[in-house]
Amino acid sequence: MEDPDDLHMEDIPGVKEALQNNDTAAAAAKIEENLKQQNNIPVNIAITGESGSGKSTFVNAFRGLCDDEEGAAPTGVTETTSEVTAYPHPNYPNVKLWDLPGIGTTKFPAKKYLKLVGFEKFDFFIIISATRFTENDVKLSQEIQRMEKKFYFVHSKIDNDINAEKRKRDFNKEETLKVIRDDCVHRLRGLGIESPQVFLVSSFELHLYDFSLLQQTLERDLPKNKRDTLLFVMPNINPEIIIKKKKAFQSKIKYYATLSAAVAAVPLPGLSIAVDAAVLVVAVTHYVHAFGLDVPSLKRLSARTGVPYADLCAVIISPLAAAEITKDLLLKVIAQLAGTVALIAAEEATRWIPFIGIPVAMGLSFTTTYKVLNLLLEKLADDAQRVFERTLV
Template sequence: MATEEFQVAVHQAKLSDAISVVQAKPLQYFSDRPLNIAVVGEPGSGKSSFVNSMIGKRAGEPGAAETGIQTTTVKAKDYQHPTLPQVILWDLPGREDSAFASRIEQVDLNRFDFFIIVGYQRFRTVHTDLVHEIRAMGKRFYFVRAKIDLDLEASQRRQPSGCDEKKVLQRIKDDCVMGLLNESVIDPQVFLVSNWDSQSFDFPLLWEKLRSDLLQLKKQAFVFSLPSLSTPVLERKTDAVKKKIPLIVLYCALLALLPVPGFSFVAAMFFFVRFRSQCYREFGLDDPPLTALARDIGKPVASLHAVMKSRSLMPLILWRLPDLVGAVLILVEYCWWNRYPYAGSLVSGVISVFTSYYMLQGCLAAVAKDTQNVLSKALEKMSV
């Protein structure tokens, strides 16, 4: 299984091998992967009716989504697709529904693998906001313009003898496409549908597109799940490295007892850099593995360094600011009290115990998080 192979490679600090495990799998390998599709949009856009059309149900039938003139969807509800394997459609509460805001479930969109934005009438701000959220997660979507039959009926009433159906449909699609292009969406996928007739307008094209994209979407969903799958592996590695921290803290404290102003900071810096380098080796973030990973994914190694927060020394400097207290006491005892700086050395040692412990703990947690960040960055190319 790719999951186990991926986790083993992460445990062995071979991030390049972890990525290769996924790259080597053919699309058909992901056919049994679940795909959670979120149907989102403004209230009243026809999301629930669209879900019913997708699963082949009519309103009121057992297992159908609840529909109505007023807002009916206040909680996310899942519907298993009857023919597409392992595909689950989620009917989500509408956006911008202030009248029902207090009882509408707040849904984390990160839970879902793919999105279908359902709109009605013009391209609106709510659609823009959804596009931004989805793209920020690096995920894909289709835009469905629903209730197209009602638009045609309205056009025919306005122009009983001069209504050109093709021009009306093209004008509506152009409005949607232009709205998406204005948000820098490349190759926007727009479908005009009637929720009451899944054989008319663009519904057949939507089905064809979804079927053709299905395996790629499932692979993308698997790729997005990989950083979280590494969490238990990284936690075990973190627990193993934690056992080394008390001894390092002891060394820092003993050296901080020396009556030399600023020596506590120098010693802490030395041990911190050594500890961080050791963490990088344990997690596969030192230079040789990162260079190999960057080469394999065709990205500069600087792009991987950019997502590693643990490379910054500024947090270390801030953590060691309390060392100034011990240094000042040592200087005061030397220069003004004319005696051996027992108090200053003791204070310096005590401060070093606490600052060194939390500094090293923070470093270890940051390196573990950086491993997930690097994996996510390396997997970006496969999720497009």
């Protein structure tokens, strides 16, 4: 077992008491609750810029929503954001994108902007412009930097720029993007930003242009715990993000397995199986949501891409995708995995052998949970890849 000290049963409130009272169900519930808390690290992202820059559309796209969907940030040709408004991610409410009013408006003047929007609660700022970054944008970035926060420049609506340039006979997409990027950088330097990095983004086509580069930059700049949290809410815009999510989940499997092994050390009939089921439900639900394989996410993807929901489901193989994750469903799926039933039975049998029973049961429990989660993760990651490829057809 790896890093067994990273998780301790006695550190989880209520578990020790439940075990002493032989309350298997209560112990399982406490462990499940604790694991959910570990998966709910808050991330607060501020989306700001001048009126009409496409902030709200970016907020919706980041969350995988269409502009006209329930819960979407309101958009329009006029300024629609008049208050600081939080928009939680539909699968991870601990991750909030805050649609901030445009800087430089009467209600939110540039000099008082950060104080009025409550800058201290944000992990980083994304400053959006649909045309050229202004002096107000630069003043804001300098003030954010003074407050020791991260900020990133996003030139939005790049698809409009490309479509306009396509009319020219000598149109070259890569050259056009370079000209636009260089112009933004040159202007920001002229306004006092030393080494600006500008990301060209289309909120309607996140898989194109610089959104993946923005994701990589955020991943590099955030602390480890928030880095994974942000990764899990990122839309699957390319195969690399799916692979990164899979690797991040794989790195956490040892903790679930260690917890399973700790429960196996308690000589109570049926406890390990009950707790393992609770652990697996939390872990697998996390996988399904992060890969966008839950029913609401698949339906949103269908609406956004125009690919029928039935077509997306048709490429899915795992019975855990597009389904409600319950203990009964999981146990049914696990029973079909080669070798796992024998391992579970062996664990229950060996724990009653004098002297060596408990250590052997702990090892078997760790092995079983580790193997099961790896197999389920592999299948769900493959499904996410197939769904992604189907949206490109």
